[in-house]
Amino acid sequence: MKILVIRFSSIGDIVLTTPVVRCLKQQLAGVEIHYLTKKSFISVLRANPYIDKIHELSQDFDETVRALKAEGFDFVVDLHHNLRSMRVKRALNCRSASFNKLNIQKWLYTNFKINLMPKRHIVDRYLETVSSLGVTNDGGGLDYFIPxxxxxxxxxxxxxxxxxxxxxxxxxxxxxxxxxxxxxxxxxxxxxxxxxxxxxxxxxxxxxxxxxxxxxxxxxxxxxxxxxxxxxxxxxxxxxxxxxxxxxxxxxxxxxxxxxxxxxxxxxxxxxxxxxxxxxxxxxxxxxxxxxxxxxxxxxxxxxxxxxxxxxxxxxxxxxxxxxxxxxxxxxxxx
The missing domain is CATH 3.40.50.2000 (Glycogen Phosphorylase B;)
Structure with a gap:
């Protein structure tokens, strides 16, 4: 099984996705993990042993899509969930799961101070995105690997x-x-x-x-x-x-x-x-x-x-x- 994880930016947000990458790699037999991000953040992931290949989000979006299509992905894990990630998923035309960013809840909180945010860390919510694959939180926290x-x-x-x-x-x-x-x-x-x-x-x-x-x-x-x-x-x-x-x-x-x-x-x-x-x-x-x-x-x-x-x-x-x-x-x- 070949899986593409998407998180374009930024440093902290990408680090917060590392438990998802680790749990996918360790809990799914024979899985190949690819990661799509911006060029400026590739160094954050370069030494991660759970990632088989990193893809750069090029300025030429069509070029990025062509390179991704050539990989033949079976599943896309969209942890960014914006218009560009939606375009990637549409182009790859395979099974996918997308992170719920709770934008309505955040809007209510920032504009009307109505706090409907779940009392859960974003990492736990990121991991919910891959629950359909049978992947669960291993409790291991975040990863960071330095070359x-x-x-x-x-x-x-x-x-x-x-x-x-x-x-x-x-x-x-x-x-x-x-x-x-x-x-x-x-x-x-x-x-x-x-x-x-x-x-x-x-x-x-x-x-x-x-x-x-x-x-x-x-x-x-x-x-x-x-x-x-x-x-x-x-x-x-x-x-x-x-x-x-x-x-x-x-x-x-x-x-x-x-x-x-x-x-x-x-x-x-x-x-x-x-x-x-x-x-x-x-x-x-x-x-x-x-x-x-x-x-x-x-x-x-x-x-x-x-x-x-x-x-x-x-x-x-x-x-x-x-x-x-x-x-x-x-x-x-x-x-």
Whole structure:
């Protein structure tokens, strides 16, 4: 049996599909797993041993379809479920199953604050998509595999951080999912441990400002490492502080303790750190959620904005960095 899994973007969403890929591969005899995604996210999946072949979503959609048709798929697992994935399914003309994105429920929640979202993580709902194949959740949590060539050597980080550090993820796709710079500066100033600031090239300026507050304690890694190298820095961290973004899910894949900071989006959308059925066992790492509850304007979007629609940005401005510091101490003391 040859199965195509579709998820075009983004890093976090793709990482959240990895239990589906693993369970398909391990539970269906002789299955061949292919994955269709955008070129910029292929590196996230390249080392995944449960995927037999990765296909790029080309700018030329017809070219993509021709390549996929040549594979002769028996089943399509559509975990993106948008117009383009529907076109792919129509063109391949084989059996398929599509993820229910619950767009109506999200719309009601963001526009009228009526929460009809199921109290289930999105990973569990992703796995429901393949239940017709007899595939079930193995409880193993998320996967992330780093190519050996992209493992970060100790010599590539400062000597001051080689005995252990906290990973601080400062990026996120939208500004309303990120702590303001002055909050981040306050946070790094009161943390009593070495910090590596993590993010992409677009976060380098923020990282520079944070590093300037204490160049010995704070190392700015934003834009200096590939996504897989950044993932390896997450793997090597003692714990990770992160916004609602891809590296947060990568941290959960490595069973790292996570302090998850939320702004205009909410964990009730089902995308908080996921460790599988065993995440709350004593021997496993856990996570803490940091958010401002009770705001009548929150959530204002299922994704985010470039600025607060209300102008006050209370969902982030009211977060207390001292509270995050206390959670850091609690997690480090429990290790």
């Amino acid at each position: 050996e060539s992209e493992i970060v050597s100790q010599k590539d980080i400062p000597a001051s951080h080689q005995l252990g550090y906290i990973g601080l993820v400062v990026g996120a796709a939208h500004a309303t999912k990120r702590l303001p710079l002055h909050k981040l500066k306050e946070l790094v100033s009161i943390i009593d441990h070495p910090v590596i600031v993590l993010g992409g090239p677009e976060d380098r300026a923020v990282g520079d400002v944070l590093a300037e507050t204490d160049p010995f304690k704070i190392y700015n890694a934003c834009g200096k490492f590939s996504i897989n190298e950044s993932a390896d820095l997450v793997r090597q961290a003692k714990l990770v502080i992160s916004h609602d973004t891809g590296l947060m899910h990568i941290a959960a894949a490595f069973r790292k303790p996570v302090i998850s900071v939320w702004g205009n989006t909410v964990p009730a959308f089902g995308m908080y750190p996921y460790y599988g059925q065993s995440y709350n066992r004593p021997q496993m790492q856990s996570f803490d959620i940091v958010e401002v509850n009770g705001l009548p304007c929150r959530p204002c979007s299922k994704i985010g904005y470039e600025k607060c629609p209300k102008g006050h940005f209370k969902c982030m401005e009211q977060i207390d960095p001292a509270h995050i510091r206390k959670l850091v101490q609690k997690m480090l003391n429990s290790k």
